[in-house]
Each structure stands twice: as structure tokens, then as C-alpha cells.
Amino acid sequence: MVNPGRKRDHSRDADILQATLDVLAETSYADLTIEMVAVRAGAGRGTIYRRWTSKDELILAAVACADQAGPEAGKLPDTGALRSDLLAMLDPDWLGSSERRLRILASLTAMMSRTPDAFAAINRAIVEPSVAAYQHLIQRAVDRGEFAKSADVAALAQLIPAMATYRALFLQQPVDLPFFFSMIDGVLLPALPAPS
Amino acid sequence: MVNPGRKRDHSRDADILQATLDVLAETSYADLTIEMVAVRAGAGRGTIYRRWTSKDELILAAVACADQAGPEAGKLPDTGALRSDLLAMLDPDWLGSSERRLRILASLTAMMSRTPDAFAAINRAIVEPSVAAYQHLIQRAVDRGEFAKSADVAALAQLIPAMATYRALFLQQPVDLPFFFSMIDGVLLPALPAPS
DNA sequence: CAGTTCCGGAACTCAGTAGTTGCGGAACTA
DNA sequence: TAGTTCCGCAACTACTGAGTTCCGGAACTG
Incomplete structure (x- = not known):
């Protein structure tokens, strides 16, 4: 018994x-x-x-448990060049789960900025994984000599997540392929310093 | 009577x-x-x-009526170079009102993404003015030949507002002078194309 | 079997808040 | 002065939703 x-x-x-x-x-x-x-x-x-x-x-x-559909660090592409790594992330599955997570983030923003527990949980599950993925790809490109060591990797890793979030939540414009191409080729890659 | x-x-x-x-x-x-x-x-x-x-x-x-303390387009600096224009915006008054508006924005994000009226009102009062200010400064720099006409001014004008909002709301890190210097010298200016 | 804990569902209590009304008093008009 | 509309304040109504409790039934243990 x-x-x-x-x-x-x-x-x-x-x-x-x-x-x-x-x-x-x-x-x-x-x-x-x-x-x-x-x-x-x-x-x-x-x-x-x-x-x-x-x-x-x-x-x-x-x-x-909302980070299950996210880009786990283990599954990141490794094509040998940063630009093709970034493009390899843009499959339809990833774009779809990304849009869903942005809507959830919009619902939780107020909660996030007022209770520390909520901030920690949401940051860990929704905000951090995306930045960490970009940081990993960019750092690897710097390490292999694709860009100069002087690159501010931490700041640049936030660039696309920040622009995508801003675009979806506060401009309500589509976070689609043209947007990512514009970010990658028009902002992120030009901002990275050429190798010395 | x-x-x-x-x-x-x-x-x-x-x-x-x-x-x-x-x-x-x-x-x-x-x-x-x-x-x-x-x-x-x-x-x-x-x-x-x-x-x-x-x-x-x-x-x-x-x-x-929250846009009263914002950077009105009429009061923007005009120093003759983009970098010094951008630095001229960073007075303590502007930083303070910016922080207050970001906290208000955090409180209204959920409302914004669900009622069109709220989106229009908040966008006009809080989101748009900031982007418009950067757009004005960058466009003027391009027009005077400081950068090539190929610059994606609309996208680059969103860069600092987006990064500042992301940093304050979702990373809860200070939006201070070092941050702005890092954005201006490490991201925005390098991403602008040299004049042809 | 008998006893227990789960399940979905419905009825319930209770607290908080949007919005209303009325009071005493102040400010205005004619 | 008489009548009106404002003011701050407090009492009031009406509703919503969190959290609880109980029901009939199913699934498990011994």
C-alpha cells in the first residue's frame, strides 16, 4: 500500500x-x-x-518549455563562411517558430519588466537562445580569421534579434526573408571589421 | 445665459x-x-x-501627449557630420526622457500588438519620432555626400532605436553613453557605405 | 471486491476594479 | 441672489476572474 x-x-x-x-x-x-x-x-x-x-x-x-522549438546550439549550421551559416538558419520551420515566440514575447513584456522571476524565465527561454546562436556563429567566423579580432561580437550578436523584435512588435511589419537579407548584407556583414 | x-x-x-x-x-x-x-x-x-x-x-x-519631451524634428542638431550630429543628441535630458518612454512602451506592448488604435497611437507618439530623427540625420548625411546613395537609410534609421529598446526591455541593461558609442562607432557608421 | 487518487465539469466564494451616483462646497452667469 | 456646473470624495452597483470544492466516473492498489 x-x-x-x-x-x-x-x-x-x-x-x-x-x-x-x-x-x-x-x-x-x-x-x-x-x-x-x-x-x-x-x-x-x-x-x-x-x-x-x-x-x-x-x-x-x-x-x-517554449525553447524546445528554438535553434539549439547543437544544431547550428557550419558551412565554413558566416554568410552561408546565417542563410542556413532561415528555413521555414525556424521562421515560423520565431514568429510565434515573438507574439508570446509581446504578451509577456510587461510581466518581464516588473517581476525578476519572469524576467529570468523569459530571458532564458526566448531572448537568450536567439542571441546565443548568432553569437556562436559570429565568434566562430572571427576565430577562423574571417573577420578581425577587434569585432564587438557580443553587440553584433544582438543586432538581428533586436531588429526582428522591434520590427514585429513595434512596427508590425513582416519578419521575412527580404528583411533578413537586408539585415545580413546591409548591416551585419558590413559592420564586421575586415581581417587584419 | x-x-x-x-x-x-x-x-x-x-x-x-x-x-x-x-x-x-x-x-x-x-x-x-x-x-x-x-x-x-x-x-x-x-x-x-x-x-x-x-x-x-x-x-x-x-x-x-507623451511625445512632447521627444526629439522634435525641428530641434535636431546640424553640425555638418553625421557622427557629431548623433553625439549631439545624447544630452542627459534626452537620455532621461528616453528611458521613461521605454518603460511606458514596455507597459503598452501587449496592448499595442492587439488593438489597432493603440498601435497607431503608441507608434506615432513613442516609436516613430525616434526613428524619424535618426532617419533625418542619416538621410541628410547621405544627401551631402558623406556616404554613398546606396545606403539603406530606412533600415539603418531603425538600428539604434531597435537596439536600445531591446537592451532596455529584454536584456534589462543600461542604455547609457558607452552603449551609444558602441552602436555609433561599432555598428551604424561601419555599416554605412563609403561615398562612391 | 474496497479504498484511494485521478479525471472533466459545474457550482461556488471572494477580491478587485470599472464605472455611476450623490453629497457638500466652490466658481461661475445672469 | 438663484441656478448651474464644476470640484474632491465616498458610497454604491455590476462584473470578471482567481482559486476552491464537490460530483459522477475512471483507473489504480492490495
Whole structure:
């Protein structure tokens, strides 16, 4: 008589967190209700509250598992030249998941800038991975001598994520292939210093 | 007997709108209450509702008058060279009002990406003026032959606003003088094409 | 079996806030 | 002075949504 009773169905966890992210991508943090999440996940509110004690905790848990579709550092392209590495990231899958994450980020911006826990969680799951991917590609290009060591890699790695976020959230213009080409060939590569 | 009764004190309008922006800079759109605004403005809630019919209308009106402290196109520096024009914008007043507007922007991001009216109002008052200022300075430099006509002025004008917003909202790092120097000398100027 | 814990769903409590109304008083008009 | 509209303030209504509890039923243990 150790564990009597029906087992908790942990496959519901993922369903609920995915539903949370879906709702978050469509409304904002404040407009999200537990009821919306429950309906979308086909679950009861009690089932949600048995796993996470509050709305905030649910949302932070959902955000924490939002980096699964992101560009893991292990899967980054390695073509031998920075420009072709950058272009290799632009497959349709990556563009789609990127757009979804930007909508979620828009919903969470207010929460992010007011609670340190939210900042840490969102930064780790949504903001950091993208910058880290660019930083990795650019640093590698510098290391192999494609550009001078004087390059400010940390600042340049933020360039495309920052411009894409600004464009999507505050200009509401499409973050599409022409945009990336314009950023890569018109801003990022020209700003990198020629090798000495 | 045309206008009997006590006149409406229109100096209260500005007090209330300023209080609204203050609260907005400290909390988010959803957490702002009319009561907070009333207390901060030393006004009654009735006085607020007599002027604006709803919370949304009050906030949009407040945002619309938030561009007063911004860099009006008429006051832009004209030193004869782009770099010194850019540095001339970086006075402490401008940096301070810029930081305040970024906090307000963080509070309104969710609202912005979901209601077209809010997008238009916030874009016009907070986002556009900054980009327009940089666009004006860069375009003038290109016109006077400081850089080649092939420069993508529209994209480069968004560079510093986008990086500053990203840095403040999503990295929570200071948008200070070293940051601007790094952007101007490390990214923007190198990315501009040499004159033909 | 019996007892327990899960499930979805519905009904419930409770707190907070948008928006309204009325009060006493001040400022204005005629 | 009489009538009106403003003011700050406090009481009030109406609603929404977080979090809880209970129900009938299913899944598990011994």
C-alpha cells in the first residue's frame, strides 16, 4: 500500500503547457484566463491547479518549455563562411517558430519588466537562445580569421534579434526573408571589421 | 445665459494625463487603475470620467501627449557630420526622457500588438519620432555626400532605436553613453557605405 | 471486491476594479 | 441672489476572474 489510486496522467502536463502558450500567443498575459487554457487543453481547472499553484506559476512553467522549438546550439549550421551559416538558419520551420515566440514575447513584456522571476524565465527561454546562436556563429567566423579580432561580437550578436523584435512588435511589419537579407548584407556583414 | 456654472478647469487635464503616464511608467497597462491615477493627480474619479469615457480612452489620450519631451524634428542638431550630429543628441535630458518612454512602451506592448488604435497611437507618439530623427540625420548625411546613395537609410534609421529598446526591455541593461558609442562607432557608421 | 487518487465539469466564494451616483462646497452667469 | 456646473470624495452597483470544492466516473492498489 504505497501508491494507491489512479496515477496522474503526465501527458496532460504537456497538453496544458502547450495550450497556455497558444493562448499567450493570441492574447496577452493579463487577458489570459485559466478557463481559456482549460478549454483549449480539454481539461478541468482543478487538473491545472493540481499541478501549478497559481496563474503566474503556470505561465512561467509554460514559458520555460517554449525553447524546445528554438535553434539549439547543437544544431547550428557550419558551412565554413558566416554568410552561408546565417542563410542556413532561415528555413521555414525556424521562421515560423520565431514568429510565434515573438507574439508570446509581446504578451509577456510587461510581466518581464516588473517581476525578476519572469524576467529570468523569459530571458532564458526566448531572448537568450536567439542571441546565443548568432553569437556562436559570429565568434566562430572571427576565430577562423574571417573577420578581425577587434569585432564587438557580443553587440553584433544582438543586432538581428533586436531588429526582428522591434520590427514585429513595434512596427508590425513582416519578419521575412527580404528583411533578413537586408539585415545580413546591409548591416551585419558590413559592420564586421575586415581581417587584419 | 449661454454658459452658466463653474468652468471646467482644463489645467487638470494635463495633470491627469501626466499622472497616467507616471503610473504607466511604474506599473503595466493591466495593473493601472483609475484610482491610482486619481490619487496621483489629486483628483476624483468622477473628474476623470467626465473627460474620458473609459480607461482605454484615458490611456490613449495620455500616450498621445507623451511625445512632447521627444526629439522634435525641428530641434535636431546640424553640425555638418553625421557622427557629431548623433553625439549631439545624447544630452542627459534626452537620455532621461528616453528611458521613461521605454518603460511606458514596455507597459503598452501587449496592448499595442492587439488593438489597432493603440498601435497607431503608441507608434506615432513613442516609436516613430525616434526613428524619424535618426532617419533625418542619416538621410541628410547621405544627401551631402558623406556616404554613398546606396545606403539603406530606412533600415539603418531603425538600428539604434531597435537596439536600445531591446537592451532596455529584454536584456534589462543600461542604455547609457558607452552603449551609444558602441552602436555609433561599432555598428551604424561601419555599416554605412563609403561615398562612391 | 474496497479504498484511494485521478479525471472533466459545474457550482461556488471572494477580491478587485470599472464605472455611476450623490453629497457638500466652490466658481461661475445672469 | 438663484441656478448651474464644476470640484474632491465616498458610497454604491455590476462584473470578471482567481482559486476552491464537490460530483459522477475512471483507473489504480492490495
